[in-house]
Amino acid sequence: QKSASSPSNIPKSYPIIGSYFAIKSNQENRVQWTTEILQSSLSATFTLHNLFGSRQIFTANPANVQHMLKTHFFNYYKGPVSRGVLFDFLGHGIFNVDGESWKYQRQVSSHEFNTKSLRKFVQTVVDTELHDRLIPMLSDAVVDKSVLDLQEILQRFAFDNVCKIAFGFDPACLLPSLPSAQFAEAFEDATDISSKRFRAFLSIAWKIKRFFNVGSEKRLHTAVTQVRDFARKIVREKKQELADKSSLESVDLLSRFLTSGHTDENFATDIVISFILAGRDTTSAALTWFFWLLHKNPEVEKEILKEIKGKSGMPVFEEVKDMVYTHAALCECMRLYPPVPLDSKTAVDDDILPDGTVVKKGTVVTYHPYAMGRMEKIWGSDWAEFKPERWLQRDEAGKWIFAGRDPYTYPVFQAGPRLCLGKEMAFLQMKRVVSGVLRQFKVVPAVEDGFQPSFVVYLTSKMKGGFPVRMEERENVD
Numbered sequence: 001q002k003s004a005s006s007p008s009n010i011p012k013s014y015p016i017i018g019s020y021f022a023i024k025s026n027q028e029n030r031v032q033w034t035t036e037i038l039q040s041s042l043s044a045t046f047t048l049h050n051l052f053g054s055r056q057i058f059t060a061n062p063a064n065v066q067h068m069l070k071t072h073f074f075n076y077y078k079g080p081v082s083r084g085v086l087f088d089f090l091g092h093g094i095f096n097v098d099g100e101s102w103k104y105q106r107q108v109s110s111h112e113f114n115t116k117s118l119r120k121f122v123q124t125v126v127d128t129e130l131h132d133r134l135i136p137m138l139s140d141a142v143v144d145k146s147v148l149d150l151q152e153i154l155q156r157f158a159f160d161n162v163c164k165i166a167f168g169f170d171p172a173c174l175l176p177s178l179p180s181a182q183f184a185e186a187f188e189d190a191t192d193i194s195s196k197r198f199r200a201f202l203s204i205a206w207k208i209k210r211f212f213n214v215g216s217e218k219r220l221h222t223a224v225t226q227v228r229d230f231a232r233k234i235v236r237e238k239k240q241e242l243a244d245k246s247s248l249e250s251v252d253l254l255s256r257f258l259t260s261g262h263t264d265e266n267f268a269t270d271i272v273i274s275f276i277l278a279g280r281d282t283t284s285a286a287l288t289w290f291f292w293l294l295h296k297n298p299e300v301e302k303e304i305l306k307e308i309k310g311k312s313g314m315p316v317f318e319e320v321k322d323m324v325y326t327h328a329a330l331c332e333c334m335r336l337y338p339p340v341p342l343d344s345k346t347a348v349d350d351d352i353l354p355d356g357t358v359v360k361k362g363t364v365v366t367y368h369p370y371a372m373g374r375m376e377k378i379w380g381s382d383w384a385e386f387k388p389e390r391w392l393q394r395d396e397a398g399k400w401i402f403a404g405r406d407p408y409t410y411p412v413f414q415a416g417p418r419l420c421l422g423k424e425m426a427f428l429q430m431k432r433v434v435s436g437v438l439r440q441f442k443v444v445p446a447v448e449d450g451f452q453p454s455f456v457v458y459l460t461s462k463m464k465g466g467f468p469v470r471m472e473e474r475e476n477v478d
């Protein structure tokens, strides 16, 4: 008989070392390993014991998730561990703070995110990047019959986009020569090495390396200094530009913060870096898996093509707004392959979760979007199948309408007061890419039969080793 809190496959815990060896041997496939335990737990929650009595609670239980992210939001914060790991890189940026500082940045940013003019700017940026860079590059690949790493291309696409939107700077990463732009590389290093700090068994190990400025910490220091210096330089230039001009020409987020009175240089630098991090590898991760899933599910691709055909020629926003089937297919893709597969909070005070799990002050509680997308209890026995129809209903006229899910059963964009600020922007960008690419090309994986890509996790998820593809010109879509 299994008890609610201790599924049969939970690793054995010993005094002092807890489940150290089991954790260590599953470090590479931590997400899949914890998913299997959650799938066999009656309440979809378990506690993992680490060295010296420290514990981490994992949950895929929607009631617990709602409790953490909404009803007891103030008891679950990013906390000192997460803040310490990311502080050198993100400073006091929105992604890395709690309390009043977070509230203030959230208010200022959500005000800007909700303006019509920002939305318009985002559309222009995405369409320019699509038509001037992505499509020509894919066309060249058709002619050359070359193999591209689509994951890398999409990352470059997303990085150009988010830099232009966040601070009006074009790093021009998506060029045929695949240039190594210093800012992009420094950003990548800073992200990767910071994420390794999270995986260190004892934080003292990276703290000692940082103190002596050696190894990975030395590289991190160099990368972070480059990122922050570069961002600060742009902030200064932008301030100057705005002081010289009476009217605002650029409508990027940084200009908006600066012209609405938020002129503190550190504030502006920190917030911009947080936005770039948030918008950088998330949409590219989702799209990489999306094109893979379309290859495996040609009937879904056919349905999307029908939708694209019906929409071509419309203005941008009208077009993507009505791409209901594509929207559902993207949601379904992120159910199986969420760009942020795990998200951790720290308990401010002792608490009890709705399923009875006892939480001690200071414990890390991790909710698990990857496991939640794979729970039979939530999605039914066909949870492993890619079925956009889960997200759709037909209206009386037989047209698809989108049927959203409770956000606490699908916290892919988090949920509650800290819901992702870029959710709408992300869907706009992803739908434009899907529509622009599929209208003209067929994406054919350049892999052997039976190939199964692996899902790996840094701060965000990736397809291990990249996604090699060939592009074929599609005929007769319009």
Ligand code: HEM
Pocket (backbone or CB within 6 Å): 094, 095, 106, 162, 274, 275, 276, 278, 279, 280, 282, 283, 286, 338, 339, 340, 343, 344, 411, 412, 413, 414, 417, 418, 419, 420, 421, 422, 423, 425, 426
């Ligand atoms: C498919 C794409 C995306 C996914 C799945 C996603 C997911 C998430 C998640 C899970 C969080 C919560 C992280 C945490 O607090 O630990 C988050 C926060 C955030 N996201 Fe996104 N995101 C996406 C795209 C974007 C884009 C394109 C932007 C904008 C440039 C963006 C901006 C933000 C910001 C600013 C936050 C912090 C919100 C806060 O702390 O109040 N995201 N996102």
